[in-house]
Every structure is written in C-alpha cells, then in structure tokens.
Amino acid sequence: MICLGIESTAHTFGVGIVDGKGKVLANVKRAFTTKKGGMVPFQVAEHHTDVCDAVVKEALEKAGIGIKDIELISFSQGPGIGQCLRVGSFMTRVLSLKLKKPLVGVNHAVAHQEIGKLLTKAKDPVLLYASGANTQVIAYEAGKYRVFGETLDQGVGNFLDSFARFAGLGFPGGPKIYELSLKGKNFIELPYTVKGMDVSFGGLLTNVKHKFNSGRYKLEDLCFSIQETVFAMLAEISERAMAHTGKKELVLGGGVACNKRLQEMCSIMCEERGAKFFVPANEFLVDNGTMIAWLGILKYKAEGAAKLKETIMRPYERADDVKVTWV
Ligand code: ATP
Ligand code: FE2
Numbered sequence: 001m002i003c004l005g006i007e008s009t010a011h012t013f014g015v016g017i018v019d020g021k022g023k024v025l026a027n028v029k030r031a032f033t034t035k036k037g038g039m040v041p042f043q044v045a046e047h048h049t050d051v052c053d054a055v056v057k058e059a060l061e062k063a064g065i066g067i068k069d070i071e072l073i074s075f076s077q078g079p080g081i082g083q084c085l086r087v088g089s090f091m092t093r094v095l096s097l098k099l100k101k102p103l104v105g106v107n108h109a110v111a112h113q114e115i116g117k118l119l120t121k122a123k124d125p126v127l128l129y130a131s132g133a134n135t136q137v138i139a140y141e142a143g144k145y146r147v148f149g150e151t152l153d154q155g156v157g158n159f160l161d162s163f164a165r166f167a168g169l170g171f172p173g174g175p176k177i178y179e180l181s182l183k184g185k186n187f188i189e190l191p192y193t194v195k196g197m198d199v200s201f202g203g204l205l206t207n208v209k210h211k212f213n214s215g216r217y218k219l220e221d222l223c224f225s226i227q228e229t230v231f232a233m234l235a236e237i238s239e240r241a242m243a244h245t246g247k248k249e250l251v252l253g254g255g256v257a258c259n260k261r262l263q264e265m266c267s268i269m270c271e272e273r274g275a276k277f278f279v280p281a282n283e284f285l286v287d288n289g290t291m292i293a294w295l296g297i298l299k300y301k302a303e304g305a306a307k308l309k310e311t312i313m314r315p316y317e318r319a320d321d322v323k324v325t326w327v
Contacts, residue, residue: 002065003072003300004056004095005293008088009080009108010133011039013048015059016290017070020297022118025063027283027290028055034171038161045083052091059289070101074296077105078314079134085313093311102305106295108287109319110145112253113138114298115291120278122249128238128266131254131287132157132172135234137197137241138319140327145319148241149197156230157256159201163226166209167219177223178259184224188217192229197240199233231262235269248275255286302326 002025007014014029032039032047060067075092078085089105096103113127126139126148135151154162157174164173169180191207193200208226211217238250250270256262263279270277284290302325 001071001297002069003074003293003296004059004070005074005289005291005296006088006092007076007108007287007289007292008048008084009076009078010084010287011044012287013051013055013087014287014289014292015055016288016293017059017063017065018290018293018297022294024290025065026059027288028059028062029288030055036170038165038171041081041083044081045087048084048087052087067099070099072296072300073099073101073103074292074300075103075105075311076108076111076292077311078317079108080315082313082315085315089311089313093308102300103308103311104296104300104303104306105311105314106292106299107317107319107322108292109134109136109138110322110324111291111295113145113251113319114295115284115288116251116253116278116280118294119280119284120251122251122276122278124247125249125251125278126238126241126245126247127251127253128234128257129253130156130234130256130262132161132256134254135199136319137237139241139245139247140324141245144322144324147318147320148244149199149237152195152198152200153202156201156234157254159205159230160226160256162205163208167212172255174256174259177226178261180220180223181227181261184218184220184222186218186221186224187228188221188225190225190229192233194233194236197237197244199237201230204229227259227261231259231265234262235265238266239269239273242273242275249278250275251278251280253280253285257285258282298326
C-alpha cells in the first residue's frame with residue numbers, strides 16, 4: 001500500500017510518500033520564512049496554496065511513481081493554525097474524490113511519535129516533542145498517547161523565536177541562537193521553571209528581554225545561557241516522565257530537537273539512568289509529510305477510511321484526544 005501524506009499545520013507544507021512496510025519513498029517540503037516579523041496565518045496559508053501542486057509533483061517524481069499509484073491519502077487534521085490546516089484538508093479531499101482513493105485524517109503530535117518509533121526502532125518510548133508551538137512529554141499508556149508534561153504557556157521554539165526576533169536575529173530563531181551559543185562562555189543565571197512535569201517560558205522571556213535591553217550582557221552569553229536553562233528544564237521533565245512510567249527509551253521530535261546541545265543533554269541523562277536515546281534525522285524531526293503518511297497507513301489498517309464528513313480540520317485536537325487503535 002502506498003500512502004501520500006500532506007502536512008500543513010503551520011509554516012511547513014510537506015508531502016511524504018511511504019509504503020506499507022514503512023519505507024520512505026519521498027519526503028519533500030517548502031517552509032514559509034520571513035526576514036522580519038513572524039507568521040501571519042493568511043500569508044502562510046497563501047504560501048501553502050502557492051506551492052502545494054509543485055510539492056506534490058516533486059514528491060511523486062522523487063518516489064518514481066505517478067499519482068494513479070497512490071492507494072491511500074492522509075492529512076494532518078490538527079492541532080494547528082486553521083487557515084493552514086484548511087489547505088491540506090481541502091487538497092486531500094479533492095485528491096481523494098478525484099482519484100477515488102480512501103482518505104484519513106491524523107493527529108500531528110501522534111505522527112511525531114509514530115515516525116520516531118518507525119525510524120529509530122524504539123518500541124515503547126517517551127517522546128520529548130519540542131517544536132515551535134508545542135512542548136510536550138508524551139508516552140503510550142492504556143489506549144492513548146498521554147501527555148505527562150507540557151508547557152503551561154508557549155512552546156520552547158516560539159520562546160526561542162520570540163527572543164531571537166526581539167534581538168534582531170530573524171526567523172526561525174532556534175538555529176541562530178544555537179550558532180551564537182557556541183561563542184558564549186559565561187553562564188548567566190536565569191529563571192528555571194519546572195512545575196511537576198510541566199514547564200513555562202513566559203517569565204523567562206520577559207527576563208531575557210530585560211537583560212538584553214540593559215546592554216550589560218553579551219548576546220552570545222545570553223544565547224548560551226538560554227539554551228543551558230531551557231534544555232535542562234526539558235531534560236528534567238523527560239526524565240521525570242521516564243521515572244514515572246518506568247519506560248526505558250527516549251525519542252526526540254519537533255524542530256527544536258534538531259539542536260545538538262539539547263540532544264547531548266538528553267543523551268547524557270539517558271546514559272546516566274541506563275535508558276536508550278534516539279533521534280531521527282533532522283528532516284523527520286521538523287514538520288514533514290512522511291510522518292503524516294506513515295500514521296495514515298497505521299490508522300487505515302486499524303480503522304479503515306474516514307467518511308468525508310469526518311475529514312474536517314481539528315485545530316485544537318491534542319494527542320491525548322486520540323484513541324489509539326493501531327498499537
Ligand atoms: P509544530 O506544529 O509541531 O508545533 P512547528 O510548526 O513549530 O511544529 P517545527 O518544524 O517542528 O515546526 O519546529 C520549528 C521550530 O524549531 C522553530 O521554533 C525553530 O526555531 C526551531 N528550531 C529549528 N532548528 C533548531 C535548532 N537547531 N535549535 C533550536 N531550535 C531550532
Ligand atoms: Fe510538528
């Protein structure tokens with residue numbers, strides 16, 4: 001079975017093509033970027049509308065197949081920005097009707113979990129899902145992917161991007177902060193907010209903005225200290241979830257997981273507690289169509305196709321809203 005999956009929850013329009021055994025035939029994407037300001041929903045949706053045909057075409061070429069070879073279509077149903085989700089949902093419905101192929105809608109956060117398992121061979125991991133909009137620690141328990149810990153305000157990537165924008169570094173800010181952090185030498189103590197298995201970044205953002213404005217700190221020292229602080233918070237809540245659930249594997253997901261320092265800190269934590277640590281390749285950490293296609297296959301095999309009226313977008317759907325029928 002060959003599945004074409006479309007991701008469009010936020011800035012990325014991605015198309016993945018996967019076969020029934022989990023072989024990735026194509027993973028193509030275009031991401032909305034800006035030099036000034038952030039993401040304006042209608043502009044991002046316009047970007048997705050502009051590129052959608054070309055990305056599908058390129059994915060089919062990469063896979064060496066034609067559109068008629070697609071046997072299943074899958075799309076990210078939520079969570080995400082409504083105007084962006086609509087592009088993927090609309091396009092896949094049209095494709096499904098035109099090609100007369102089954103359609104399934106899948107949850108984006110759960111897709112990060114399943115692609116991590118597929119690519120790393122982790123069996124029953126805790127997922128640290130650290131992206132722009134989301135920061136959650138998720139693991140399977142009794143029929144659902146439960147959220148054991150999460151941010152109480154913004155996602156860690158949005159926090160990094162907000163600070164970067166404030167400091168004039170442009171968007172996306174995570175990679176720019178990483179580059180500068182390598183030159184930072186002095187650790188500046190910053191607010192560290194872990195509440196049980198939850199984290200929060202709002203107070204820290206205000207604090208680092210004040211520190212930046214004061215002119216008393218070097219930007220590279222601030223970037224270094226920001227990373228040390230927030231990644232320690234993420235490693236701590238991941239470890240707590242592992243201790244709580246008794247699980248012995250950690251998988252990373254989300255764009256912020258591309259960060260080498262976060263990977264290093266999580267890897268040390270896992271080593272110290274005798275657990276296994278896994279990171280998929282960067283192209284599957286960031287938003288991608290492949291994870292949507294793969295979860296589409298898992299869900300279709302367990303539940304069959306969705307009815308057209310069920311394929312509406314679900315901007316607020318959480319990982320723990322989804323009944324897991326395929327594990
Ligand atoms: P989601 O819809 O799952 O919330 P997203 O739309 O935020 O995802 P992703 O591609 O998963 O998209 O993540 C983007 C985020 O990853 C941005 O905030 C970006 O700054 C951050 N990022 C990318 N590379 C790095 C890096 N090397 N270090 C830190 N952050 C990074
Ligand atoms: Fe994502």
